[in-house]
Amino acid sequence: MLYKRNPQLNKNGELIHLLSIEGLPRDVIHHILDTAGTFLSVNEREVKKVPLLRGKSVFNLFFENSTRTRTTFEIAAKRLSADVINLDIARSSTAKGESLLDTIANLSAMHADMFVVRHSESGAPYLIAQHCAPHVHVVNAGDGRHAHPTQGLLDMYTIRHYKKDFTQLTVAIVGDIVHSRVARSDIHALSILGVPEIRAVGPKTLVPGDLREMGVRVCHDLKEGLKGADVVIMLRLQNERMSGAMLPSAGEFFKSFGLTPDKLAWAAPDAIVMHPGPINRGVEIDSAVADGTQSVILPQVTFGIAVRMAVMSIIAGNEA
Ligand code: CP
Numbered sequence: 591m592l593y594k595r596n597p598q599l600n601k602n603g604e605l606i607h608l609l610s611i612e613g614l615p616r617d618v619i620h621h622i623l624d625t626a627g628t629f630l631s632v633n634e635r636e637v638k639k640v641p642l643l644r645g646k647s648v649f650n651l652f653f654e655n656s657t658r659t660r661t662t663f664e665i666a667a668k669r670l671s672a673d674v675i676n677l678d679i680a681r682s683s684t685a686k687g688e689s690l691l692d693t694i695a696n697l698s699a700m701h702a703d704m705f706v707v708r709h710s711e712s713g714a715p716y717l718i719a720q721h722c723a724p725h726v727h728v729v730n731a732g733d734g735r736h737a738h739p740t741q742g743l744l745d746m747y748t749i750r751h752y753k754k755d756f757t758q759l760t761v762a763i764v765g766d767i768v769h770s771r772v773a774r775s776d777i778h779a780l781s782i783l784g785v786p787e788i789r790a791v792g793p794k795t796l797v798p799g800d801l802r803e804m805g806v807r808v809c810h811d812l813k814e815g816l817k818g819a820d821v822v823i824m825l826r827l828q829n830e831r832m833s834g835a836m837l838p839s840a841g842e843f844f845k846s847f848g849l850t851p852d853k854l855a856w857a858a859p860d861a862i863v864m865h866p867g868p869i870n871r872g873v874e875i876d877s878a879v880a881d882g883t884q885s886v887i888l889p890q891v892t893f894g895i896a897v898r899m900a901v902m903s904i905i906a907g908n909e910a
Pocket of ligand 1: 657866868
């Protein structure tokens with residue numbers, strides 16, 4: 591029988607790259623979340639540094655825009671004492687036609703130890719991982735519509751922080767799910783961690799029906815989708831990934847699926863509201879909810895530093 595090993599794990603089942611949450615063992619996810627917990631206190635100290643990546647060079651390669659992911663990866667790497675190089679893609683030789691793999695080969699010749707990669711093409715971080723030297727680690731910081739594993743992990747950290755036990759939860763993911771790598775990573779993580787009710791909520795054009803095969807309940811009515819939910823994850827309309835009109839208008843979308851205080855009342859009284867950002871106020875979420883007492887959108891960002899420190903320190907400590 592042909593056996594295809596998960597490329598992000600070594601033969602001992604240890605994490606050497608983080609490319610996707612799909613296929614990660616539950617204990618690996620818990621190890622990342624537990625390790626992130628130990629880094630939270632580092633981030634609250636006056637001297638916010640530990641020497642775990644001292645002497646290592648981390649290259650941030652963001653071929654797509656980013657505020658949260660890029661900045662928190664840079665902070666995380668610096669807090670682990672790594673040397674951090676942010677390649678300015680717009681001014682790099684990519685603009686002169688240099689291929690992705692030639693860029694990687696040249697940066698590897700500068701003794702890169704880790705690449706953090708965001709790319710519009712699904713699979714780009716896998717390609718890089720396949721072509722790197724065995725000692726080099728790759729972290730997917732978002733590839734096309736495919737995966738955003740560190741966002742998925744920081745979302746799990748946030749849920750565990752506020753709700754403790756995954757096995758009793760109802761989680762509603764609302765909005766543009768078809769274009770969302772965050773939704774895909776969250777659904778894989780929630781399934782692996784044993785969440786019994788995962789709902790994908792939105793209009794038919796934005797919620798793929800095949801999610802049912804992953805055990806997800808698909809709802810095209812917001813009231814049904816939010817009813818009794820413990821966690822509500824709102825998603826942005828990804829206009830940059832839409833080809834042609836998938837919605838009548840942003841105003842119509844807000845009327846049917848935008849989260850307002852009245853609609854949030856359909857969820858559990860102690861529900862938390864999450865969003866990976868960037869938020870579009872008045873499109874998928876009302877300001878009264880985004881800035882309200884149930885919102886944990888900014889704590890998600892803060893937890894992201896500790897989770898990215900955990901991922902980088904764990905993979906750097908494992909050999910291919
Ligand atoms: N959540 C997220 O990926 O945000 P950025 O695009 O700002 O990194």
